[in-house]
Amino acid sequence: MVDFAKKIKNKEKKILTNPIEIYEALDRQTEKVGSLRPAQIRVLNEWFKKRLNDHDVILKLNTGAGKTLVGLLMLETKLHLKSYNDEPNYGIEIFLCNNRNLVFQTMRQAKQFGINVDTITPDNEIPIEVINGEKILVTSVQRFFNGKSIFEHSNELEIDTIVIDDAHRSAELIKQSCEIKITKKNNAQLYTDLFNLLSDGLESQGEGTFAELKNNSGGYDSSYLPVPYWTWIDKIKEITNLIADKIDTSELRFVWPIVKDHLEECDCIIAGSSIEIKSLKFPIEFYTKYVHAKQRVFMSATTASDSILISDLGINDKAVKEPLIDPNEKWSGEKMVIIPSLISDKYSRQQMVKNFGKAKIKKFGVTVLVPGYYKTGDWEKYGAVIGTTDKLQESLKKFDDGEFSSPLVLVNRYDGMDLADDKTRILILDSLPTTESLFDKYISDVIPNGAEVILRTAQKIEQGMGRSVRADTDYSIVIFIGSDLVRFVRNPRFQQYFSGQTLAQIKIGISTSNDAKSEYKESEKIDYNPLFDLMKQSINRNEDWKEYYKEQMERVDYSETLPKDLDFLVKKNKIMEMIVDPIVKIEKLTQRLQDFIDNYCSLSEEKGFYLQLLARATYNYSKSQSTKYQTAAYKKNHSLLLPNSINPVEKINPLIAAKRIDNIINQVKSYKNFENFMNAANEIFSSLSFGTKSKTFEMAIDELGKILGFETDRPDEFYKKGPDHLWAVKENLYYLIEDKSEDSESRDKINKAETGQMNNSVAWFKQNYPGSKYIPIMVIPTKYPDPAGGFNDDVRIMRKKSLNLLKNNFINFVKEFRTLDFSSLSNGQVLNFISVHQLEVDKFIMTYSEPYYK
Known part of the structure; x- marks a missing residue:
């Protein structure tokens, strides 16, 4: 064997430390990987020369620009630097992925690049080559972030540098690692014990919902109640003992070490089949x-708003303000956004679902x-094929193999799915994204227009839009359906929360959809030609469309990178740190929180939310002062916790006929123009269907009542007692309405808890409106009470057929205003439309309801 070492003239071995030079020297598989791209070179040079010692770095590159290689090269550079400085024990280098499949994929890519990597052994140990600084460790977020992490x-063990792929998705996984979720399925006894222990506090926050939870009649965790903090804190010892007795179960084993000493600083929400317990502030310090890693690199898409990572991952605000970007990189890929309802109001969600659901497209x-x-x-x-767990992999494999036919429906998969090129040429976003966890639902319900809620919703929309375009040369049609989604993307206030790239695509979509409106031809049949003609210009690669899109996207100012509401989130994070600090000075916290509310909360609902946090923080110091804060919070936002000290019922006045007409006219005028009015009506229409989430359905019923000119109230929402809705419809007559929107259309009985709930609502009405007439109405798919229960009154039932009739008549009523001047509506016109x-x-009662079966 030839000894080449003896033939080397320069015996001193040079250790490369520049990432560009390191890459050029790697033993790459050249048939699979080529040279570094210009964008990769620019960000690596910027990092190596100026950001090498920064604690936090956010790396932002367009999808498909090669972030994985950049992250691996950063870690490889750190290995070289340790060797160059003779510091092998300076800490290990780690690359974290979202799941096991991505771990294996990243390791395969690293091998192609010639980068030495390894993963945790089957014995749950870190390989010695990683510890010795010879290899990079590639593992999953779940293996790193859990209460029993090695x-x-x-x-x-110390960590030199940690790179986290897809930081926003990783943040969700990391937060889940710190939250307790107890399910009836896996922990029935613990669920029952906690429910019983906390039931007095729960019932005070909603008698009807409590009855649903107690009898497990509320559907799939749609009904829930927050445990009042005063109940939680007062019973914390009993709560701790109950949970500690079950810590060996799968749901508690890996999270208990994180929260066991901080349960008092947690909130709890209970639903029909699960309980969630979550720290007030995400305990990343565990x-x-x-x-204490010397450097943390967070990889993020250029369209993502990174400010929420301050609270989610404890990133410093400097990293958010100054992300590592390629200044020459602008937009990536082509998205033709189309909003069908802007072309014609006949292109409703229902029509789009019918049209695309039946489509059999073989080419893509x-x-x-x-x-x-x-x-x-x-x-x-x-x-359409629903991507349930048992069908998803089969459907994705067909897409990979180029077998296309029926549309694939993905449920809440706004991130983590790459469906590039022909796998998805038409992407449909159906309705506004919603949240998964009970806590996220609660926040969305109590402050639906809060800055952080809007920011996270906008982020989900952007993530969803990115599923189908994964590279510069990729293209896709993105269709928005569902009036709630359309209203969101068109709202000027909400548009501020989108990235410049996404907002430009949305505005192009609004403009082109409006342009196509003039091509729509009114007839008995729906004219789909304007929609299809527009879509063909993308699918057939129309050169004028491509040039127009490029021209519009190049007008965007990509230099503006400062995230929306960054200062708000920084200040909020500091407030939350104070709230969970056991030795905080309450006077200082009170002043800080009040300043925060005054300076950063413009909405009454948001001010109330933070006042409730102040009430919670004050509870152990002064219960009377806490009650004052909670009362003030509740008065600003009736969706918050109802304090025990007040009886909040504010009666609505009877309605006279003339006042109803005035109400309708004022309500119509509030929408400014017919387009806004029609969008609101369409949102109500689409929300009033069985299978819709209860909060959404209840809001739609309330809005329906207002547009119809009635005086409305939501006693169960606002006062935690009484019916879901109370409508004053004429002098001394009220409708008491109970919604059961999430029930299956195929159910055959009204259960005992539901009849009891209606009876309790009637009793509440008689107590608060003595002498007034009423008609109780239950919106539910069946009219047959369970023999075990029964109504005390002649309750009217609104089933699917009656509900649909009401919806259709309502939408046709709204359409009457299409050509009218909103500033000069007459009483006679409105009376005629009614x-x-x-x-x-x-x-109304005879047309839209029927008696229950006796």
Whole structure:
């Protein structure tokens, strides 16, 4: 064997430390990987020369620009630097992926690049080559972030640099690692024990919902109640003992070490089949190795807003303000956004679902993103494939193999799915994204227009839009359906929360959709030509469309990178740190929180939310002062916790006929123009269907009542007692309405808890409105009470057929205003519209309801 070492003239071995030079020297598989791209070179040079010692770095590159290689090269550079400085024990280098499949994929890519990597052994140990600084460790977020992590149990182990792929998705996984979720399915006894222990506090926050939870009659965790903090704190010892007795179960084993000493600083929400317990502030400090890593690199898409990572991952605001970017990189790929309802109001969600659900397209894939399973029923009815756990992999494999036919419907998969090129040429976002966890639902329900809620919703929309375009040369049509989604993307206030690239695409979509409106031809049949003609210009690669898109996207100012509401989130994070600090000075916290509310909360609902946090923080110091804060919070936002000290019922006045007409005219005028009015009506229409989430359905019923001119109230929401809705419809007559919107259309009985709930609502009405007349109405798919229960009154039932009739008559009533001047509406016109569409009070009950079966 030839000894080449003897033939080397320069015996001194040079250790490369520049990432560009390191890459050029790697033993790459040249047939699979080539040279570094210009964008990669620019960000690596910037990092090496100026950001090498920064604690936090956010790396932002367009999808498909090669972030994985950049992250691996950063870690490889750190290995070289340790060798160059003779510091082998300076700490290990780690690359974290979202799941096991991505771990294996990253390791395969690293091998192609010639980068030495390894992963945790089957014996749950870190390979010695990683510890010795010879290899990079590639593992999953779940293996690193859990209460029994091997990284936290090694005192000697230090981390030099940690790279986290897809930081926003990783943040969600990391937060889940710190939250307790107890399910009836896996922990029935613990669920029952906690429910019983906390039941007095729960019932005070909603008697009807409590009855649903107690009898497990509220559907799929749609009904929930927050445990009042005063109940939680007062019973914390009993709570701790109950949970500690079950810590060996799968749901508690890996999270208990994180929260066991901080349960008092947690909130709790209970639903029909699960309980969630979550710290007021995400306890990232438990992960000391992560916190004290010498450098943390977070990889993020250019369209993502990174400011929420301040609270989610404890990133410093400097990294958010100054991300590592390629200054020459602008937009990536082509997205033709289309909003069908802007072309014609006949292009409703229902028509789009019917049209695309039945489509059999062989040349490419059609993918639909829906927020939850409650939106899949009509898609499935028309032939779409629902991506349930058992069907998803099979469907994705067909896409990979180029086998296309029926649309694929993905449920709440706004991130983590790459469906590039022909896998998805038509992407449909159906309705506004919603949240998964009970806590996220609660926040969305109590402050639906809060800055952080809007920011996270905008981020989900952007993530969803990115599923189908994964490279510069990729293209896709992105269709928005569902009036709630359309209203969101068109709202000027909400548009501020989108990235410049995404907002430009949305504005192009609004403009082109409006342009196509003039091509629509009114007839008995729906004219789909304007929509299809527009879509063909993308699918057939029309050169004028491509040039127009490029021209518009190049006008965007990509130099503006400062995230929206960054200062708000920084200040909020500091406030939350004070709230969970056991030795905080309450006077200082009170002043800081009040300043925060005054300077950063413009909405009454948001001010109330933070006042409730102040009330909670004050509880252990002064219960009377806490009650004052909670009362003030509740007065600003009736969706918050109801304090025990007040009786908040504010009666609504009886309605006279003339006042109803005035109410309708004022309500119509509040929308400014017919387009806004029609969008609001369409949102109500689409929300009033069985299978819709209760909060959404209840808001729609309330808005329906207002547009119909009635005086409305939501006693169960605002006062935690009474019916879901109370409508004053004429002098001394009220409708008491209970909604059961999430129930299956195929159910055959009204259960005992539901009849009891209606009876309790009637009793509440009699107590608070003595002498007034009432008609109780239950919106539910069946009219047959369970023999075990029964109504005390002649309750009217609104089933699917009656509900649909009301919806259709309502939408036709709204359409009457299409050509009218909103500033000069007359009483006579409105009275005529009410009569034509069967919306008179005297006919309402007989037209839209029926007696229950006796």
